[in-house]
Amino acid sequence: MAAYQAPPPEFRELPDVPNKLEPDATAHLSPFVAKPEHQTDIGFPGELVDNWEEKAIDKMGELLGKYRSFQVYMDSCVKCGSCTDKCHYFQGTSDPKNMPVARQDLLRSVYRRHFTFAGKYFPKLVGARDLTREVLDEWHSYFHQCSQCRRCSVFCPYGIDTAEVSMAAREIMDSVGHGQKYCNEILGKLQKVGNNLGLPGKALKATLAEFAEEIEDDTGLPVKIPLDVEGADILLITPSADFFAEPHIDGLMGYAKVFHEAGVSWTLSSYASEAANFSMFIGSYSNLKTVAERIRKAALDLGVKRIVVGECGHAWRVAYSFWNTTAGIGSGAAEDDEFAQALQKQLDHNYPIPQHICEFTYDLVQEGKLRFNKEENDWRTITFHDSCNVARGSRMGSWAGGQFDIPRAIIKAAANNFVEMDPATIKEVTYCCGGGGGLLTDDLMEIRVKGALPRMEALNEVVEEQGVTHLAAICAICKAQFAKILPIYKFPMDMITSTHQIVGDALVMTGSIQEKELDGTDDESDEETAGSEES
Amino acid sequence: MMSVLYALLFYVATALFIGGLFVKIRQYARTPAPLKIPTTPAPTTQSGVAYRMFREVALFESLFKSNKWIWILGYLFHVGLALVLLRHFRYFTDPVWWWVELVQPFGVYAGFAMVLGLLGLLGRRIVVERIRYISGPSDYLMLILIIMIGVSGLMMKFVNHTDIVMVKQFMLGLMVFDIRELPTDGPLLIHLALVAVLMIIFPISKLLHAPGVFFSPTRNQVDNPRERRHIAPWANELDK
Numbered sequence: 001m002a003a004y005q006a007p008p009p010e011f012r013e014l015p016d017v018p019n020k021l022e023p024d025a026t027a028h029l030s031p032f033v034a035k036p037e038h039q040t041d042i043g044f045p046g047e048l049v050d051n052w053e054e055k056a057i058d059k060m061g062e063l064l065g066k067y068r069s070f071q072v073y074m075d076s077c078v079k080c081g082s083c084t085d086k087c088h089y090f091q092g093t094s095d096p097k098n099m100p101v102a103r104q105d106l107l108r109s110v111y112r113r114h115f116t117f118a119g120k121y122f123p124k125l126v127g128a129r130d131l132t133r134e135v136l137d138e139w140h141s142y143f144h145q146c147s148q149c150r151r152c153s154v155f156c157p158y159g160i161d162t163a164e165v166s167m168a169a170r171e172i173m174d175s176v177g178h179g180q181k182y183c184n185e186i187l188g189k190l191q192k193v194g195n196n197l198g199l200p201g202k203a204l205k206a207t208l209a210e211f212a213e214e215i216e217d218d219t220g221l222p223v224k225i226p227l228d229v230e231g232a233d234i235l236l237i238t239p240s241a242d243f244f245a246e247p248h249i250d251g252l253m254g255y256a257k258v259f260h261e262a263g264v265s266w267t268l269s270s271y272a273s274e275a276a277n278f279s280m281f282i283g284s285y286s287n288l289k290t291v292a293e294r295i296r297k298a299a300l301d302l303g304v305k306r307i308v309v310g311e312c313g314h315a316w317r318v319a320y321s322f323w324n325t326t327a328g329i330g331s332g333a334a335e336d337d338e339f340a341q342a343l344q345k346q347l348d349h350n351y352p353i354p355q356h357i358c359e360f361t362y363d364l365v366q367e368g369k370l371r372f373n374k375e376e377n378d379w380r381t382i383t384f385h386d387s388c389n390v391a392r393g394s395r396m397g398s399w400a401g402g403q404f405d406i407p408r409a410i411i412k413a414a415a416n417n418f419v420e421m422d423p424a425t426i427k428e429v430t431y432c433c434g435g436g437g438g439l440l441t442d443d444l445m446e447i448r449v450k451g452a453l454p455r456m457e458a459l460n461e462v463v464e465e466q467g468v469t470h471l472a473a474i475c476a477i478c479k480a481q482f483a484k485i486l487p488i489y490k491f492p493m494d495m496i497t498s499t500h501q502i503v504g505d506a507l508v509m510t511g512s513i514q515e516k517e518l519d520g521t522d523d524e525s526d527e528e529t530a531g532s533e534e535s
Numbered sequence: 536m537m538s539v540l541y542a543l544l545f546y547v548a549t550a551l552f553i554g555g556l557f558v559k560i561r562q563y564a565r566t567p568a569p570l571k572i573p574t575t576p577a578p579t580t581q582s583g584v585a586y587r588m589f590r591e592v593a594l595f596e597s598l599f600k601s602n603k604w605i606w607i608l609g610y611l612f613h614v615g616l617a618l619v620l621l622r623h624f625r626y627f628t629d630p631v632w633w634w635v636e637l638v639q640p641f642g643v644y645a646g647f648a649m650v651l652g653l654l655g656l657l658g659r660r661i662v663v664e665r666i667r668y669i670s671g672p673s674d675y676l677m678l679i680l681i682i683m684i685g686v687s688g689l690m691m692k693f694v695n696h697t698d699i700v701m702v703k704q705f706m707l708g709l710m711v712f713d714i715r716e717l718p719t720d721g722p723l724l725i726h727l728a729l730v731a732v733l734m735i736i737f738p739i740s741k742l743l744h745a746p747g748v749f750f751s752p753t754r755n756q757v758d759n760p761r762e763r764r765h766i767a768p769w770a771n772e773l774d775k
Contacts, residue, residue, distance in 0.1 A: 021664055066769060068566040069752045075559070076747030079674050080609065081659070081666035082601040096668045105669065117739045118673070126740075127671035150753075153574050155601035157591065157609075158744055159753035161572065285569065289773060321571045321760045325770065332763040339774040340764050352761055392574055395758055400576035400583075428576060429600075 008449050008488050009092055011457045018085050025095035026450070030141040032443050034179035041188030042287055045177035052176040053131050057114050059175045060168070064115065066285075069164040074111045076158045077101060083152040083162075088431050089145050092450030097142050100152035100162040106142055107169050110135065136178060143169040144180055145447050147437035148281065149388035154428060166437070167283025174282055182441035183278045187287060194273045194294065195240035201228070201270030207243050208268070215253050219512040223260045225252070229267035230302050234259070236268050237275045237295055237319070237354070238310025239476035248479055251311050251498025254507075258361050258500070261370060261509050266308070272298035275315035276476065280322070281438035292318070292327035296343055299329065305348040308355050311498060313387035313475030314436065319354045320394035329354060356396050358474060361503060362406045365413045372506040373518055377415035380470045382502065383462050384408055384418070385455065385482075386430035387475035401427075407474055407499055414506040419466045425458035433473075435481030448481060449488055456489045463491070470497045538705065538717040541727060545709055548731035555738025556746065563750040567767035577758035584757050591754055608655035615649030616681075618642045619688070626703045627710065643692060650685040653678055677740065680729060687726035697723045 036046030049055055064071045083100040085091070090098035097103060105127065112119030112128035119128030129135065148163035173179060189198040199207075208225040215223040226232065236259075242252040259266045272294045279287035299307055307329060309319045324330025328340030331349045335341070347353050364370045384407060396402040404427045412418050425431050434451030462468040471486075473479050473496060482496035508514045578584045590596040595613075598606045622642025624635040657678045660670050691697045698718045708715035717723075736742070749755065766774075 018663075018665065021668060065566060066569065066767075068563060068568040068750060069572060071566050072563055072747045072750045072752075076741070076744040076751070078741045078744050079666070079669050079671075080598070080605055080656075081663065081669065082598055082605055084665040084669065086601070096665070099665060099669065101669050118736075124672070125676075126673045150574060153753050155597055157595055157598040158748045159574060159591075159597065159751040161574065161753050164572070285770065286773070289770075324760050324764045325570060325766050328764065328774075330761045330764060334764070337764060354761070393572070395575055395577075398579075400579060400758065403575065 006446070008456070009453050011453075011460055019091065019094040021096045022094040023096055026089075026093045026098065026145060026447060027095070027138075027141060029145060029444065029447050030137070031144045031439075031441060032181035033140070034181045034184040038181055038184040038188055039174070039177060039179050042184055042191065042284070044174045044179055044184070048177045052136075052178070055176045056131055056136075056172050057110075059172045060111065061115070063168050063171060064111075067164070067168065069161065070168045073104070073158075073160045073164060074108055074115075077104065077108065077160055080157065082155050082157060083160075086152045086155050087146075087162075088149070088151070088434060088454045089147075089447060089451045092434075092453035093145075093447070097138075098145055100156075103142055103146055104160070104162055104165045106135070106138055107165055136173070139169050139173060140178065140180070143173075144439065144444065145451075147388070147432045147434070147439055147451065149432035149436055150392040151388065151429065151431065154392065163437075167280070169283075170281070170438075171283035174284065179282065180438060182443070183282050183438040187278050187282075187291070190274050190276070190278070190291060191287075191294075194269075194271050195243075196274055196276050196278075197240045197244065199240060199243060199273070201273075204243060204268075204270055204273055211249065211253055211256070215256060219257070219509055219514065221260065221509055221512050223256050223509075225256050226265075226267040228270050228302070229265070232265045232267035232302060232304055233348075234264055234266035234306045234308050235272075235295075235299050235302055235304040236266055236308050236310060236357075237272060237315075238268070238357075239275045239312040239315055240273055241312075241476040241480060242310055243273075245476075245480055246483065247494070247496055247498045247501055248311075248476055250501035250504065251479075252500075254498060254500025254502075254504030255310060255357050257504045257507050257509060258357075258364065258370070261507060262360075262364055267302060267304070269295075269298035269302060271301070275309055275312045275319065277315060277318045278438060280314055280318050285326075288318070288322060289326040292323050292329065295323070296327040296329055300343060300346065303346065305346070306351050306355065307347075307353055308357055308360050310357050311474040311476065311500060313389040313477060314393075315476070316356060316474075317389035317393035320356070323354060356406075357500065358407050358410060359396050361410050361500070362397070365410055370413070371508040371510075371515075372414045373508050373514065374414060374416045374506055376506040377502055378417065380415060380497075380502070381417040381419060381466065381468045382411060382415055382470045382472050382497070383421050383459070383468045384411060384426075384499075385421075385433065385471055385473045385478060386426050387473060387478050388430060388432045388436060390474060391428060391430045404428075407472075411472055411499060411502055414503045419462055419468060421458040421462050425454060431455045431458070433475070433478040433481040434485065436475075436477050440477050440481060449485060452481070452485045452489070456485070456491075459491070460489075469495065470502075471495050472497050472499045472502055474499050537719055537724070538714055541705075541717055541724075542709055542714040544728070544731045548734040552734040552737055559738050559743055560746050563746065567769065568752040568756070569767035569770045571756055571758075571760040571765050572752050573756040573758050574753040575758055577756065579758050581757055584755060588749065588755060592748060604659065605656075608652045608659065610652070611648050612652030612656065615645040615647075615652060618645035619649055619685075626699075626706045629703070629707060646685060646689050646692070650682060650689065653682045653685065657682070673740070677742075680733060684726060684729045684733065687722045687729065690722040691720070691726065695720060695722055
């Protein structure tokens with residue numbers, strides 16, 4: 001299935017030298033176009049509509065009126081060049097259209113032609129152009145070579161965010177019937193079945209029982225992974241990759257251990273068995289809301305007091321930044337805001353809503369409620385990959401930058417060997433894994449490999465100089481992308497680790513086999529029965 | 536004759552400048568920002584946002600993080616321009632405000648700094664391949680226009696003195712709709728004509744970055760989406 005077989009780009013000298021431009025180096029890369037049913041399932045025309053040029057311009061006008069970001073960003077760029085060398089796809093491909101400003105200009109040129117005086121009367125002077133079939137194809141290609149990671153926006157003196165521009169471009173393409181297969185097909189499944197996989201409730205239940213059994217074998221404790229439990233305190237919303245992919249599953253088992261040890265009642269929902277919300281990638285507010293409302297409904301139906309979100313980057317951005325807006329999942333709704341109040345009255349506002357699983361674990365660590373045997377992780381030397389959407393599109397904790405401190409704090413609580421990658425590649429200026437923003441599909445393998453270059457270079461440096469063996473992440477897409485990309489760059493596939501796997505591996509649960517081994521309260525030969533003796 | 540022509544030019548330019556900017560600023564202000572999208576880490580309070588915006592506008596913080604050459608040249612130009620503009624208040628006020636007097640000695644050198652910065656930016660635009668790629672004719676012309684304004688201004692100060700008292704009388708006259716005589720030196724006429732051009736194109740060009748930065752949601756939003764429900768009017772309709 002993976003079409004891309006060529007070797008990855010060579011590592012450059014760090015700090016990297018600016019690229020020699022290679023125009024149209026990745027012009028051939030364009031994802032599959034959505035099939036009619038993928039489009040119509042989520043409310044878009046099945047195929048390219050008759051007068052699509054006109055419709056696309058109308059849509060652009062509508063978005064300009066609805067999104068201040070889009071309007072201001074179309075006008076404000078001065079072509080200073082600040083962003084030109086900041087995109088991982090540019091660094092990996094040298095294609096000038098992967099420079100953020102050039103990517104924006106693919107759309108801005110059409111904006112200028114139709115919505116500005118200069119573009120209407122002096123198109124050549126200001127680089128304005130008509131919307132043609134070639135332009136549409138170019139949009140489909142290059143707006144799917146942007147993972148909406150917002151690294152460029154950090155460096156823009158006006159905060160111009162290419163993610164906003166690429167979302168608008170994708171929304172326009174969807175609205176004229178020319179969407180992307182990967183995102184739209186998945187969104188359809190999510191809205192029909194409840195998760196990106198299309199995994200039905202029954203199968204999910206069986207899978208979760210297996211994981212619970214595995215934890216019990218390991219710890220000797222009857223740890224449960226509950227599903228659809230009415231009246232539970234906490235609803236866990238996690239990416240469905242946590243139910244089937246490695247290393248995601250180990251992360252899920254880590255959350256289960258932490259919940260069990262905290263002694264809280266919690267549940268998953270089969271109706272809302274997905275944290276991911278690809279509506280953000282395609283810039284569709286209506287789909288964003290529809291999907292977020294599934295979680296609202298699950299919370300209302302189950303009567304939960306808190307909502308915790310598992311390890312997922314864009315999902316955390318959606319949850320943290322957009323759930324309150326789109327579905328009232330949060331705090332501080334106005335008294336007369338009946339829609340939001342209906343849910344918010346039920347929730348316990350002593351806790352952040354929604355709360356990230358790392359925040360949940362961090363609070364327990366701070367309170368001294370979790371006991372770790374850090375030596376369990378001594379065979380690992382760990383570095384942490386900040387996920388773009390968590391780093392630049394959300395927060396954890398009550399302070400700016402908590403999203404950097406909290407995951408590191410819990411890794412360090414559970415492991416002795418932690419090192420950082422080059423400061424120019426982490427935290428606020430972290431590099432995307434190369435597969436975010438709706439690009440995690442085999443038909444875009446080449447751009448995924450090339451876009452991973454800056455991260456792989458930074459990783460290679462700490463592997464060679466500091467003996468790093470594991471790359472911890474808090475994002476389902478990062479994990480899936482790295483599991484595929486690491487071997488291509490000649491790293492072991494299982495380097496990529498869920499952060500809560502590291503937590504789970506070192507967690508010494510009360511009454512567990514590990515506790516007894518550690519404290520020597522039990523005869524070692526009794527190991528097998530240790531679990532049952534607890535009760 | 537020339538005086539009347541320039542008087543009309545300035546009336547038209549001023550009207551287009553103010554009217555155009557008013558229309559654009561009103562558009563920015565009225566367009567909702569439906570989602571919370573500050574580039575994080577972002578301030579969690581309104582005063583924190585004001586401080587972030589101050590750093591962005593007064594120090595070009597993001598540009599500083601990005602590229603020291605563009606920052607130095609851009610900063611030289613913008614600070615130079617700001618001082619030069621302040622200095623020019625002396626041609627519109629009688630008596631001259633005390634703080635304009637204060638700026639006066641710096642304003643003269645600022646003219647050089649401004650032109651130097653602009654020449655540097657033009658040089659980068661030509662020499663650096665990435666920036667050359669993204670530059671269109673209007674990007675070069677804009678730099679050349681402002682360079683010519685700066686150079687013609689400096690020429691009046693250091694090469695070919697203009698009767699500045701007369702110029703001031705002309706300007707003060709314009710402000711009370713009384714067209715007085717304007718000196719007809721070449722550099723002055725060029726300077727004033729180009730300034731008028733700049734004013735006219737301001738609201739229809741990339742110079743909109745000046746008001747635009749204040750309306751940029753990634754920079755002007757408070758990071759508090761969990762604590763407050765943020766909702767745009769058009770999005771609110773979807774709740775019902």
